Amino acid sequence: MTTPVEEFIEEARAVTIDEAAERLGLKFTGRRHEHPQPCPVCSGRDTFSFNTEKNKWNCRHGGVGGQDAIGMAAHILELDVRRRAGFLEACSAVLGRDIPAGGERETDEERAARHARLEELRMRHYQEMAEREAGQNAFRDRERQKAQGIVRHAAALRTSAMCEGRFYLQQRGCGVPDDEWLRIAPDLPYWHGTDDRGQPLEIYSGAAMVAPFIDPAGQVIGCHITWIDLKAAPKFRPVLFGLTRKGVEAGRAPWRAGDRWPSRDDLDAELYEPLATKKMRGTKKGGLIPLAGAPSARRWLGAEGIENTLAFARWEDFRPDTFYFAAGDLGNMAGPADPSSRRAHPTLRKKDKNGRERAVMVPGPVPLFRDGGEPDAMVVPDHVDELVLIGDGDSEPVMTASAMVRAKARHARPGRLVPIIMPRRGTDFAAMLAGHPSAFSYDDEVKA
Ligand SMILES: [Zn+2]
Structure with missing residues (x-):
């Protein structure tokens, strides 16, 4: 004959990860079966995950996991399943029911101590998360300030003594707007990868067209940079190569402007890659790149890229009733x-x-x-x-x-x-x- 406690354990063993996750208050974050999230005990981003289809859970941080709901409950509630009381408490958690009479349970002191421990962990994780978020915001603010600085230090493309910007636009079939949204910088560094000491590496520096990214209030939130090389027909942009992760692993040296181009074999083996000569800094979402006219216009016209918009603007001769912009992507x-x-x-x-x-x-x-x-x-x-x-x-x-x-x-x-x-x-x-x-x-x- 089975006792009520044995029955209780059998029932707990039959609980699926899906059911247990819900009773334990875990988050169903995934669109399908996999639900990654920070571990309530070990913290860290997406360290913990459960899968309702495979009926599995796993904590990468704690190095534990498996297919039983009782183990999952024990991990996130800090219960010791090697002790009978801890094991029964875990069963109770997955069933959402009290331990029947006759079963060992935690003493009130043990329970209070465990809850205090969990509460402390929760507070610590909350703090870590707040710090991480503050770090991300600080990074974004710094990027924004850098973008604003790049725009501020560049001259108006239309009137600058530097002809690179105007020449580049004309070569690409674009009109040159009368407005001063577009800027030109004489010597903008291009960063890619790191040097021996792990510092960002400047692989090139040269003239660049700079366009601000503005938000709906007109604030500069980012910038768009197009490096220009008048000697590099037909695109008039410098040809740059970057060392790839594979290249780093293969012990290759970073490529810098002035170096010989990487060999066909090295490019095919993906040790080096051709780099884009347009870059974004700061924020882009929600904003756009103004090119000609004023945002107060009732007709707006724009493409993904600056060149496409300005080519079309030239074709329709920069209508005075229109604000021309690029979306960035x-x-x-x-x-x-x-x-x-x-x-x-x-x-x-x-x-x-x-x-x-x-x-x-x-x-x-x-x-x-x-x-x-x-x-x-x-x-x-x-x-x-x-x-x-x-x-x-x-x-x-x-x-x-x-x-x-x-x-x-x-x-x-x-x-x-x-x-x-x-x-x-x-x-x-x-x-x-x-x-x-x-x-x-x-x-x-x-x-x-
Ligand atoms: Zn964990």
């Missing part, structure tokens, strides 16, 4: 996508970890709106009644089209026109831009 123009609108790419494939070819997933055309916090995308004020969005013809067309449709939906208001202008790429692409729903059903092609 597609994400900032279109904002996040509703996950349910995700689609498989009709042709692009990549291998998954099992080596199987899978369609690349494309963020969908439906915007995801989140309440509170900082804006997820550039902010277009209410007074704007025409917002012209220019697509980028060089980017991956399906991803771009989806983002442009999403941007249109995100920034739509009653009475506002939001035309999208794209370089033409064929009828399917055009149909997608028109928001034609059937253009998004690629299912048949994906299966094929």
Whole structure:
């Protein structure tokens, strides 16, 4: 015959991780089965995790884990399961029920001491988290100040004695705006990787076009830098290489401007990589890069990049009723996508970890709106009644089209026109831009 206590233990053993997690007040953070979070006892970011499908839990910090809910309860409640009382208390926690009569339990003093310990841990973790957050904010403030400094110290591109900026824009088919948003710096360092002592390494320094990133209040929150090299036709930007992590592991030396280019073999082996000659500093989200005109204009026109906007502005001869801007990137123009609108790419494939070819997933055309916090995308004020969005013809067309449709939906208001202008790429692409729903059903092609 089984005693009530034995029955109680058997029941506790049958409790799933899912049920126990809920009774223990753990957070269900994941979109699917995996729920990472700071360990209530060991702290640290995402050190603790449980998986409701695999019925497993794990604390990387404490180096423990397994498949039983009792062990999980013991870990986060600091119970010693080698003692009968501790074990039964853990059973009680996963069942959400008291230990039946006859079962050993913690004394009141033991319980009080354990709760005090847990409370102290909680306070310590709270403090650590607050410190970490303050550190992140301080870092962001410093980055912002650096960006403001870079903008402040650069001269107006239009009137500067340095011709690099104007020459670069003209070579790229852009108009040079009359306004003084765009700046030019004679000698801006390019940092990449670290030197022997772990200090940031300046691998190049040269002329650069500097554009401020402003928030809706007009504050400079970041800057966009384009390095220029008048000797480097046809793009007129310097060719720079960076040592990769693989390169560091292989014992290679950092590359610096003036060094010979890395060999084809080294590039193929990914020991070095070509570097982007455009960079962002500070914050970008919610802001945009002003290029010409004033934000008070009722017609706004912008692309992802500075060059695209200014090429179009030149084509329409800088309309005086228009504010020209760049969004910085597609994400900032279109904002996040509703996950349910995700689609498989009709042709692009990549291998998954099992080596199987899978369609690349494309963020969908439906915007995801989140309440509170900082804006997820550039902010277009209410007074704007025409917002012209220019697509980028060089980017991956399906991803771009989806983002442009999403941007249109995100920034739509009653009475506002939001035309999208794209370089033409064929009828399917055009149909997608028109928001034609059937253009998004690629299912048949994906299966094929
Ligand atoms: Zn832990």
